[in-house]
């Protein structure tokens with residue numbers, strides 16, 4: 001009996017017809033049988049909850065439709081992290097041909113990356129687009145992160161100022177040399193990139209000024225020996241600043257950083273933290289004159 005024939009049967013007889021045509025399977029498996037509706041076993045069982053729970057024994061049992069639904073709520077950086085879990089996920093998420101996957105990345109980018117509101121340039125996949133702009137940070141030529149690194153959309157590379165000067169023609173002259181580039185689009189991309197960098201540096205600036213304030217109050221409260229270990233704001237005009245590790249240990253931002261590592265904070269971690277603070281300070285001094293005011 002086909003489903004269309006089944007629908008011609010009067011409603012009152014349907015449970016009986018259904019029972020006759022139902023394969024003999026366990027009631028829990030009933031939802032899988034063709035004539036599960038109207039299921040005679042469902043009369044005896046009260047529906048407690050309208051939510052449907054599906055259990056998967058193994059991660060690989062989850063169907064692709066379910067996975068993509070889960071992925072809709074993830075940030076692009078999380079999608080990249082997830083793609084590193086196993087081969088299957090990598091093939092799924094880093095697929096550059098599937099329109100569904102591209103759409104997934106697009107949705108994630110539009111929701112979580114405010115500075116990537118424009119669609120990727122022609123010939124570039126969503127994954128490459130995000131990778132170039134947001135995921136990786138260093139210069140693509142020298143690998144440095146300490147210098148001012150930004151994406152040059154005219155050349156589609158991420159470079160520091162130094163490498164850009166050495167390796168490329170004058171950025172402004174590209175408009176004349178390559179008329180195929182849409183000037184308006186390029187201008188918008190550059191504008192977004194500028195806004196993104198401003199955002200990052202304002203965030204750093206704020207964080208650094210928090211640390212400075214905490215250090216300063218520590219020093220005011222504490223004794224002379226600590227004071228002598230700190231070079232102080234007044235002597236920062238030269239552009240170099242050395243943090244004393246004794247003072248840093250008292251700083252709440254520093255202790256929060258320690259908690260974040262979820263393991264004992266080694267000497268090496270400490271050195272790295274101080275280095276980070278130091279180079280953020282250097283960049284701020286370079287681009288804003290004074291770090292905190």
Ligand SMILES: [Zn+2]
Nearest residue numbers: 139142160163
């Ligand atoms: Zn470089």
